Amino acid sequence: xxxxxxxxxxxGVLHAVMNEVPVIDLxxxxxxxxxxxxxxxxxxxxxxxxxGFFAITGHGVPDRQVHDLxxxxxxxxxxxPADKLAVRHPTGMNRGYHPVGGEALSNANDTAAPPxxxxxxxxxxxxxxxxxxxxxxxxxxxxxxxIWPAAPAGFAPATAAYYRTMSNLIVxxxxxAAVALDVDEAFFDDKVDRSIGTMRLNYxxxxxxxxxxxxxxxxxxxxYGGFTILSGEDVPGGLQVKTRSDRWIDVAxxxxxxxxxxxxxxxxxxxxxxxxxxxxVVNPPxxxxxxxxxxxxxxxxxxxxxxxxxxxPSQGPAKHPPxxxxxxxxxxxTKTGLTGAxxxxxx
Numbered sequence: 001x002x003x004x005x006x007x008x009x010x011x012g013v014l015h016a017v018m019n020e021v022p023v024i025d026l027x028x029x030x031x032x033x034x035x036x037x038x039x040x041x042x043x044x045x046x047x048x049x050x051x052g053f054f055a056i057t058g059h060g061v062p063d064r065q066v067h068d069l070x071x072x073x074x075x076x077x078x079x080x081p082a083d084k085l086a087v088r089h090p091t092g093m094n095r096g097y098h099p100v101g102g103e104a105l106s107n108a109n110d111t112a113a114p115p116x117x118x119x120x121x122x123x124x125x126x127x128x129x130x131x132x133x134x135x136x137x138x139x140x141x142x143x144x145x146x147i148w149p150a151a152p153a154g155f156a157p158a159t160a161a162y163y164r165t166m167s168n169l170i171v172x173x174x175x176x177a178a179v180a181l182d183v184d185e186a187f188f189d190d191k192v193d194r195s196i197g198t199m200r201l202n203y204x205x206x207x208x209x210x211x212x213x214x215x216x217x218x219x220x221x222x223x224y225g226g227f228t229i230l231s232g233e234d235v236p237g238g239l240q241v242k243t244r245s246d247r248w249i250d251v252a253x254x255x256x257x258x259x260x261x262x263x264x265x266x267x268x269x270x271x272x273x274x275x276x277x278x279x280x281v282v283n284p285p286x287x288x289x290x291x292x293x294x295x296x297x298x299x300x301x302x303x304x305x306x307x308x309x310x311x312x313p314s315q316g317p318a319k320h321p322p323x324x325x326x327x328x329x330x331x332x333x334t335k336t337g338l339t340g341a342x343x344x345x346x347x
Contacts, residue, residue, distance in 0.1 A: 020249065021055055026056050026058040028058075030058065041180040048275065052261055052275035069162040070295060071158075072154050075151075075152040079149075094333070100117060114213075118281070119202075125197070126146065170195070170197075174226065197299070200300070202297070202298060210286065217281035223264065227261070227266065228263060229298075229299040231258055231297040232254065235294045236292045239279060241261075262274050270315055271312065
């Protein structure tokens with residue numbers, strides 16, 4: 001972690017075109033009243049309009065919880081291949097381990113690319129109930145049980161604890177989004193409280209051989225749902241985002257200063273006021289060796305599968321037809337080969 005990576009980048013006056021990802025302190029919104037929440041919400045609105053990304057401090061997530069998960073994740077990815085493959089991603093499920101070369105995220109945006117140079121572990125919701133929302137046929141498909149490795153011993157509890165914390169942080173961020181978008185502060189509460197979101201522990205190994213032409217750690221893509229919360233590392237070969245001036249810029253990342261971006265459905269909810277922006281993870285410079293391995297933890301909030309995503313009443317005439325949250329994700333997953341879902345042309 002390098003806190004100085006953010007020095008001098010605190011959010012002040014925002015220019016018409018952002019050429020960096022601003023850092024927003026959530027402390028005033030967490031500890032203050034309506035005025036403070038409105039001020040922070042305005043900063044989020046400005047960032048989401050211009051670049052679709054912002055970083056957050058003052059989020060209230062304990063450092064220890066972040067580091068416990070990251071330590072367990074590093075231990076898992078250091079296991080022999082056979083141990084990791086024992087919890088391999090089953091066909092048709094977004095759970096468990098996925099080896100290097102299994103997907104190209106650009107395909108979700110209808111752009112062909114070589115397989116991404118990453119392996120990952122996929123985690124779904126950690127709390128369900130006997131409610132039909134979870135147990136009916138559609139619910140069972142979205143709420144498959146998680147698959148946990150036998151080692152390391154602390155992997156499952158650290159992952160589940162972090163997942164719960166991120167779920168709570170999402171609710172808070174969506175309330176700030178509601179303030180920014182001039183709807184009731186609780187508007188999104190019942191649309192993200194039973195989220196079908198997932199969390200990926202992404203591991204980008206050091207590259208022993210040069211990538212093929214056009215091959216990246218993660219090919220250019222947008223995210224699919226609401227907010228994504230990322231815990232990253234300041235190592236060579238990291239996250240980049242595309243500015244409105246069509247330039248790729250580096251995004252400073254650290255484990256406890258989270259990077260947040262919006263996904264396609266939140267862009268549709270805002271009637272394109274907010275930007276679901278292209279981003280990618282680039283390769284490290286040649287010769288970096290083992291120190292260029294990189295771990296990121298990406299928490300993807302995706303609204304409840306039965307949430308109808310339609311233009312907010314505060315955002316003018318709709319530019320997109322309404323779409324069900326679960327159906328939209330099915331289409332994206334089908335394009336990347338992640339599940340056996342059937343694409344629907346209505347999306």
